[in-house]
Amino acid sequence: MGKALDGVRILDFTHVQSGPTCTQLLAWFGADVIKVERAGAGDITREQLRDIPDVDSLYFTMLNHNKRSVTIDTKNPEGKQVLEALIQKCDVLVENFAPGALDRMGFTWERIQELNPRMIVASVKGFGPGPYEDCKVYENVAQCAGGAASTTGFDDGPPVVTGAQIGDSGTGLHLALGIVTALYQRTQTGRGQRVLAAMQDGVLNLCRVKLRDQQRLERTGVMKEYPQYPNGKFGEAVPRAGNASGGGQPGWILKCKGWETDPNAYIYFITQAPVWAKICNVIGKEEWATDPDYATPAARLPRLKDIFAEIERWTMTKNKFEAMQILNKYDIPCGPILSMKEIAEEPSLRKTGTIVEVDHPMRGKYLTVGNPIKLSDSPTEVKRSPLLGEHTDEVMAELGYSPEQISALRTAGAI
Numbered sequence: 322m323g324k325a326l327d328g329v330r331i332l333d334f335t336h337v338q339s340g341p342t343c344t345q346l347l348a349w350f351g352a353d354v355i356k357v358e359r360a361g362a363g364d365i366t367r368e369q370l371r372d373i374p375d376v377d378s379l380y381f382t383m384l385n386h387n388k389r390s391v392t393i394d395t396k397n398p399e400g401k402q403v404l405e406a407l408i409q410k411c412d413v414l415v416e417n418f419a420p421g422a423l424d425r426m427g428f429t430w431e432r433i434q435e436l437n438p439r440m441i442v443a444s445v446k447g448f449g450p451g452p453y454e455d456c457k458v459y460e461n462v463a464q465c466a467g468g469a470a471s472t473t474g475f476d477d478g479p480p481v482v483t484g485a486q487i488g489d490s491g492t493g494l495h496l497a498l499g500i501v502t503a504l505y506q507r508t509q510t511g512r513g514q515r516v517l518a519a520m521q522d523g524v525l526n527l528c529r530v531k532l533r534d535q536q537r538l539e540r541t542g543v544m545k546e547y548p549q550y551p552n553g554k555f556g557e558a559v560p561r562a563g564n565a566s567g568g569g570q571p572g573w574i575l576k577c578k579g580w581e582t583d584p585n586a587y588i589y590f591i592t593q594a595p596v597w598a599k600i601c602n603v604i605g606k607e608e609w610a611t612d613p614d615y616a617t618p619a620a621r622l623p624r625l626k627d628i629f630a631e632i633e634r635w636t637m638t639k640n641k642f643e644a645m646q647i648l649n650k651y652d653i654p655c656g657p658i659l660s661m662k663e664i665a666e667e668p669s670l671r672k673t674g675t676i677v678e679v680d681h682p683m684r685g686k687y688l689t690v691g692n693p694i695k696l697s698d699s700p701t702e703v704k705r706s707p708l709l710g711e712h713t714d715e716v717m718a719e720l721g722y723s724p725e726q727i728s729a730l731r732t733a734g735a736i
């Protein structure tokens with residue numbers, strides 16, 4: 322079966338996490354992704370967080386599946402020529418260097434346009450145009466600057482970053498959407514264009530509901546779904562809401578049986594209004610279904626703390642999976658807190674290809690997260706990441722270089 326992006330060639334000039342997540346997705350959808358790396362060193366993540374000496378790290382292998390690797394010194398004049406040949410042959414150049422690095426290399430937008438007017442140039446940067454546009458940015462900087470950290474954590478503690486890589490992988494996802502959209506527009510215009518996904522913007526996009534709440538707070542001075550209501554205090558900005566859903570259906574994380582020794586023996590419990598009577602039955606508080614102090618969502622809001630404490634008395638008698646099974650019978654929305662160990666061992670995720678076991682010539686078998694987006698006509702086959710420069714000769718031959726020329730370029734240090 323063919324793949325959605327068959328025939329699309331990507332010059333992958335990305336490194337670390339944000340850019341590589343984007344190009345990995347495009348590779349899974351069928352694009353030919355040619356990763357250009359610095360000769361001798363390669364993407365810095367190859368050697369970061371290594372668990373096996375001298376072997377590409379899981380950090381690298383899990384972000385660079387289905388790609389080919391070529392090593393080119395793009396500051397060497399002959400290396401530059403090879404990159405120019407690649408620009409002429411590819412549809413998209415994706416990069417996430419520090420601001421200005423591509424220009425300093427001599428590959429400005431104007432120069433790339435001269436070489437290939439159909440080329441789409443897609444970039445991840447920390448910030449969009451403005452006071453911080455020249456700054457280098459990593460994941461947690463973006464989480465802080467995009468509004469996530471100030472709204473995550475508990476009211477009485479400092480801002481907290483989340484383990485989900487919303488700044489890096491989140492922005493990579495945004496960029497991938499921009500790229501396929503630009504490819505689609507090119508079918509009409511015949512022209513390439515620039516695509517920019519700033520990490521601050523990507524995080525803020527994922528924090529959209531918090532900007533909603535900022536405006537609600539300014540209008541009303543109080544948000545009744547937040548744990549600060551009714552006893553705590555609201556300030557000028559959206560506060561940290563702990564584990565509250567903050568949305569229309571109040572929720573909280575509750576202890577389950579075994580919580581004293583298992584850090585993940587918890588369940589997320591949502592007191593969804595349509596199933597309130599069922600919740601009352603399950604926890605043995607049938608009278609709350611009709612009591613005017615508890616019967617309506619509005620009546621419950623000032624009492625959420627006590628309500629969740631009562632529900633917790635019930636969840637603590639069950640392990641998280643038993644609780645989930647019982648609650649699901651009554652359509653009560655809830656979710657067990659799953660550890661990475663439990664996720665890695667979950668058979669259903671293996672079956673769907675969301676967790677995949679991959680074989681690597683140097684490290685042997687390892688687990689990775691497969692393509693989270695499933696297309697019925699474009700199945701994903703997860704292939705191991707390339708070794709550094711593994712495809713240099715192959716790609717150079719495709720660009721028309723003879724074995725002698727390749728050997729001369731290698732001697733000159735260009736590749």
Ligand code: COA
Nearest residue numbers: 337338339358359394395396417418419422425447457458
């Ligand atoms: N041949 C020769 N030189 C190369 C090369 C190659 N194949 N590939 C990269 N380089 C050079 C670049 O030209 C740049 O040189 P310059 O500084 O002289 O212009 C240099 O390598 C390093 O690039 P840089 O991006 O500055 O790397 P860094 O390790 O200092 O910074 C980041 C890393 C992630 C902080 C930075 O790239 C960044 O802010 N990127 C944008 C935001 C982003 O994606 N952040 C998340 C990363 S997960």
